[in-house]
Structures are given as C-alpha cells and as structure tokens.
Amino acid sequence: MGILFVIATPIGNLKDITLRAIETLKEVNLIACEDTRQTIKLLNHYNIKKPLVSYHQHSKLTRIDYLIQELKNGKSIALVTDAGTPGISDPGTVLISQAIEAGTKVVPVPGASAVITALSASGLRTDEFVYLGFLPRKKGRKTMLESLAKEKRTIVFYESPYRVVKTLEELKIVLGEDRNIVIARELTKMFEEIIRGEIKDVILKLTPQNTRGEFVIIIEGKTNSGE
Numbered sequence: 001m002g003i004l005f006v007i008a009t010p011i012g013n014l015k016d017i018t019l020r021a022i023e024t025l026k027e028v029n030l031i032a033c034e035d036t037r038q039t040i041k042l043l044n045h046y047n048i049k050k051p052l053v054s055y056h057q058h059s060k061l062t063r064i065d066y067l068i069q070e071l072k073n074g075k076s077i078a079l080v081t082d083a084g085t086p087g088i089s090d091p092g093t094v095l096i097s098q099a100i101e102a103g104t105k106v107v108p109v110p111g112a113s114a115v116i117t118a119l120s121a122s123g124l125r126t127d128e129f130v131y132l133g134f135l136p137r138k139k140g141r142k143t144m145l146e147s148l149a150k151e152k153r154t155i156v157f158y159e160s161p162y163r164v165v166k167t168l169e170e171l172k173i174v175l176g177e178d179r180n181i182v183i184a185r186e187l188t189k190m191f192e193e194i195i196r197g198e199i200k201d202v203i204l205k206l207t208p209q210n211t212r213g214e215f216v217i218i219i220e221g222k223t224n225s226g227e
Contacts, residue, residue, distance in 0.1 A: 009083060013189065016113050025043070025046070036052045038082045039052060128154065171199055176199075
C-alpha cells in the first residue's frame with residue numbers, strides 16, 4: 001500500500017513552502033491537484049517534474065477510484081490544492097477520507113493556510129475561534145448570519161470578492177455597526193492588504209480596486225457586555 005501525502009502549498013508567495021514539502025513532491029510517484037495549470041507553476045519554479053492528475057469538485061467521483069487503486073498498487077501520491085492546505089474548504093477531503101477507509105497511511109506535510117495566516121495578524125483573540133469555510137449563498141444564509149450574533153469566539157470565514165461588500169452590509173445589520181472585524185485579501189502577494197476596524201468603517205474603506213482577490217473575514221466574538 002502506498003502513502004498519501006497531504007501537502008500544503010503557498011497561498012501566494014511561492015517562497016512560502018517548506019523544505020519538506022519540496023522534498024516530498026520530488027519523491028512521490030504522482031501529484032493529485034485541483035488545477036494542473038496552477039500546480040505546474042509551483043513545480044516549474046522548483047524544477048519538479050512529476051505526473052499530475054487533476055482532482056477537483058467536478059471530477060472527484062471519476063478520479064477517486066483511480067487514485068485509490070494507485071495507492072493500493074504501492075504508489076505514493078501527493079495531494080495538493082491550488083493554494084494552502086488540502087482538505088480545508090476544498091474537495092481533497094473526500095480523497096483523504098476514502099484513502100483512510102482503504103487502509104492507506106495518510107501523512108500531513110504542514111505549511112501555509114489562509115485562515116491561520118490571517119488570524120495571526122488580525123489582532124483579535126486567537127485562543128478560541130470558529131472557522132465556517134464559505135457562508136451559504138442562499139439556503140440557510142440568514143439563519144447562519146443571525147447565529148453569529150451570539151458567538152463569543154472569534155469567527156473566521158472565506159468570502160468571494162463578488163460578495164464581500166454585500167456580506168459586510170448584512171453583518172452590519174445582524175451584529176451592529178460597531179463590531180470589530182478584520183478583512184484580509186491577497187495574503188502574501190504583492191497587493192496584500194489587511195483592513196481592521198469597526199464594520200461601518202471597514203465598509204467605507206472598500207473600493208472597486210481593493211475588492212479583488214479572495215478574502216478572509218475575521219469577526220470579533222460577542223463580549224460579555226454585548227458590545
């Protein structure tokens with residue numbers, strides 16, 4: 001039986017990868033990735049030449065049997081996402097769980113994560129936090145947003161540039177305009193930006209120019225005083 005290596009890759013700056021990750025990518029038999037066009041940029045940067053198997057939301061059902069069979073045949077596979085840690089809000093979770101079920105050894109190779117990167121520089125409490133992935137777009141969205149008003153832990157989730165302003169406007173209504181939040185975009189890239197402040201002020205700082213790229217939104221938990 002082969003080994004499935006779950007390898008974190010850079011979220012922006014290609015230098016944000018561990019020596020162990022580079023070494024492992026060079027040693028495995030093949031690499032399962034979301035988008036071969038994205039992964040090949042990283043591999044070319046580090047002069048790594050390995051077979052790539054595209055594994056994403058729409059292909060996972062057809063590729064999972066092949067990948068599991070390769071593991072059973074003794075092949076070692078690296079699972080990577082387009083950016084960050086596999087299995088965190090991406091389809092890699094399914095492959096990982098199936099590999100475990102098949103008796104495969106799963107080895108994590110830690111590294112970059114947008115959630116932890118944003119949290120570390122947020123200035124908000126990090127001893128307890130809840131991560132929500134992407135908020136529901138329609139069904140269950142209102143209920144989810146309303147539940148956040150009572151959450152005492154720091155709240156973290158991802159948001160699309162196309163919905164970030166709308167989401168902040170909704171949060172202002174649900175949480176109150178004075179709740180402290182942090183939004184981080186383009187982390188580790190050239191145009192990295194972290195905006196901190198009360199919701200009403202952060203909204204005013206957003207422009208068409210700085211609502212590009214994927215966002216991490218961090219919300220201060222409800223205080224005992226309710227402020």
